[in-house]
Amino acid sequence: MTRQDSRPLTLRDVSEASGVSEMTVSRVLRNRGDVSDSTRKKVLEAAKQLGYVPNKIAGALASQRVNLVAVIIPSMSNMVFPEVMTGISRALEGTDLQPVVGITDYLPEKEEKVLYEMLSWRPSGVIIAGLEHSEASRAMLRAAGIPVVEIMDVDGMAIDTKVGISHRLAGEKMAHAIIEAGYKRIGFLGTKMPLDHRARKRFEGFTQVMAKAGIEMADQEFYSGGSALAKGRELTEAMLKRTPDIDFLYYSNDMIGAGGLLYLLEKGVDIPAEIGLAGFNGVELLQGLPRQLATMDACRTEIGSKAAEIIAQRTADPEADLPKKIEMTPVISFGDTLKR
Amino acid sequence: MTRQDSRPLTLRDVSEASGVSEMTVSRVLRNRGDVSDSTRKKVLEAAKQLGYVPNKIAGALASQRVNLVAVIIPSMSNMVFPEVMTGISRALEGTDLQPVVGITDYLPEKEEKVLYEMLSWRPSGVIIAGLEHSEASRAMLRAAGIPVVEIMDVDGMAIDTKVGISHRLAGEKMAHAIIEAGYKRIGFLGTKMPLDHRARKRFEGFTQVMAKAGIEMADQEFYSGGSALAKGRELTEAMLKRTPDIDFLYYSNDMIGAGGLLYLLEKGVDIPAEIGLAGFNGVELLQGLPRQLATMDACRTEIGSKAAEIIAQRTADPEADLPKKIEMTPVISFGDTLKR
DNA sequence: CTCACAGCAGTTCGCGCTAACCTATTTGCA
């Protein structure tokens, strides 16, 4: 059963090998329509013999259906996004939909390109991080005529549906907790934010609550690139040198928070009495640290699975009337680094 | 310029809107063939107006070319694989090829399914982690008639081309370094390995060199699942309780190594005099730790980009005569946790 | 003036598959 040339196999090859029409082979391979057991067996046998793999390109063109869901996220090294992916994959597992990922590196132009590329494969739906997109991107998403779910954030206008948490609220909540714990001299450490809108919104919520309580940010430091853990260490050291009377450090993510925590423990700083700490995200990694860093869960897996469910339902029933906004509630975990 | 129905746009819509033939529109959008500047401008204008996105499904079917490279890896949360992806993306950036990722969770059956799914899109090439695959997977890869690069590992038979390091050799090298440093009572901590062939090969290389030097493994611990950092901590504690005279801990990856390191530092153990430590991979995260963990670089980014380059070259020129094996050399970094 | 050829654009056909429709037989049941 060896083929001479290496021309790719088609339905026709299988149909000839099993003595039935192409249509019947197609039906067998898709488990659709009525086919007798004996015919089915013959066809499957022949397909296996030949090592036939159906051509989805042709199938998709003919059926006008593509079982792909485009997932567009800024990065894969942020840990947050792999977790979102886990939620998406899990929710899609029962369906015949499949996620396909595109990475934007937080760049609007790249987002536009990736989106264009993805849409040109005519996916069944799009899950895209954030609510901020270029006008061209928004136009493409609207014109695509497929379900679009914007995730992670609910502070803003969605094109179609949004699933996430309010980062502004998350910042506010953390500010309240810190104020109630009695900290006064607060420093902020985070990424350079022009492109990370969610970090920016948390920061804004945070500073506004602080301002209302009459507390001015004592100091702040921003970084970009490099190992987040190492950056957390460096930035913390730099800030304490410059502003030694600081009594609380708010990190824009858990990774740099962990770096800061390790640094302060080495220095023998009394945490949380002398200096309190908090991060953001609730990453699994924290569980291995000497102390539990105070943080706030961003409901990542849940967001992913909810978004995927919406796409799945809308794909199954385009008329379904589903909510246009699903907001989750981030919860503070005080850990060992925030007084109570 | 609003459309009534939401029937997806086609070349015909653009051709009608710009008053030229479909073929000319196609030529303009692909920058191919001779088209006058005035026509080109008209067409681009119309396409933009309508928000037309070409249908690659139809294009691929007609041209028998798909600019996708299937990348099949076990996991995304392992950190190693995102780095491989970085290398692949970087190498593919100049070309018109695009990576598409599939995740196997280290399960051969899932690998088979993912591979089938990917091949049904008729990609231009496949990059797949490891040399161990089910017979059906190997058959599919051979039958696909496209370049296949197996990455990460070179200890075994490749289907087509392999790019990676010898994990056996990596284990051996580390064993030699540890023996030379004078450690005698050595413990091993790692993942349950039946499915992680590369970890297994490192372990085999390691124990064989040890055995030749007359050193028996003093103790070993295996885990699966959970936060690797936390697991490293737990396993280390358990092992030291059970076998207190241990003087070296070899971890199968840097993450659990980091957990162990943090634990031992808290306990006030003198590293590397009292107990030495080593991990594997050289992950960026280590840079933020209080001490630099001894490790061995697995050349991840480099492997990714080499593999992608091979696919790109073979796609451009199917006759190109390229090497079937590219082996990189992992180098020990002694850090602060391995005596010299 | 003729011919060759470049520049530009249109036509035909088919990629591999599936939706929709159709035919031939068998079955169930009043």
Added chain:
DNA sequence: TGCAAATAGGTTAGCGCGAACTGCTGTGAG
């Protein structure tokens, strides 16, 4: 027994695009 309905499979006509070819015009060399 008769007839609707179910079962099993074939036939036809595209899906939207690009490869390959064809046709038309204008230019410049001989």
